[in-house]
Amino acid sequence: MYPESAPAPGSAAELAIDRAHLRCWLLSLGLRCTGPIEITRIGAGNSNLTFLISDETGRRWVLRRPPLGELLASAHDVVREARVVDALHDTDVPVPRVLGVGAQDTVPLVLLEYIEGQVIENVTIARTLTPHQRRATGLAAARALARIHAVDLTAVGLTDLAGPHPYAARQLRRWSRQWEQSKTRDLPQVDQLTERLRAAVPDQRESTLVHGDFHLRNLITARADGSITAVLDWELCTLGDPLADLGSLLAYWPEPGEPAIAGFEMTMLPGFPSRQEIVDEYLSHTDRDPAALSFWHALGLWKLAIIAEGVRRRTLDNPDNATHAGAPSTEQIDHLVHLADVVATTTGL
Incomplete structure (x- = not known):
């Protein structure tokens, strides 16, 4: 389900999961599990922790749990994430099967099927x-x-996933509060961007399922034809303006000749489509009006900077939350804020 790349550091994080308890849980779910199990931290994500679980015969599963340490209210809800993934299993959206939702002590655990494929994580x-x-x-x-x-929210039972307030206002409120609670230093440009975005909020014309963190590193792909075999990491999923996801994808998609975005330099390689080609492909399958896309692109970069600051805070609080890529640096976060400011300025926000 995740790339067979170098495992992330964090033996203490691995030991925080009791192997005997986990093996008993697997058996209670009706899964065949032979011999002792191995637990390896995988993936480049810095939020909910992801582990590859394997037995001595090579059977594999994927485990998700919240990061270590003190968490912000409503953040890292793996049980809510599992509900979304389970609801999508019989739709056109490719997702892994949820095999079980449980807990070790007070820590929620979600077990997912292992899906073969490749994650283009670097x-x-x-x-x-x-x-x-x-x-x-x-x-x-x-x-x-x-x-x-295009998911039918009523059919999958997700109409109650978010409150009635407009999505942009919810995002600005949530992430500005997240910034205040997790920032490691004062950065006035973030506050200035927040006010500019609040003043430029577009009217919301529809409400759909929104992934909330859609980018290459959250996709499993088939190497043969590039098709998407699974969409991962639904932690930030909600209901809202679909263009928010497209703007976020653009924020994660630097082009050749532009400053790189740490962890997403891959899209600058020859062959990857341009941001405009991504937009054109999406619009050809949705017929949506892209007029507000620049707002969502700027908000996507602003939000990405705040997420990176939160990752940095959690890693400083507990180094075992770090992946093999390490925590974002202040320079990288400042760069994201600068890019958001550039997009906001050049599009007249």
């Missing part, structure tokens, strides 16, 4: 692909996003 992996494969994956990502936004 430049090294992206370089093993041909330009044709890179382009196919980028365009497939746009189509997968369109499928997410």
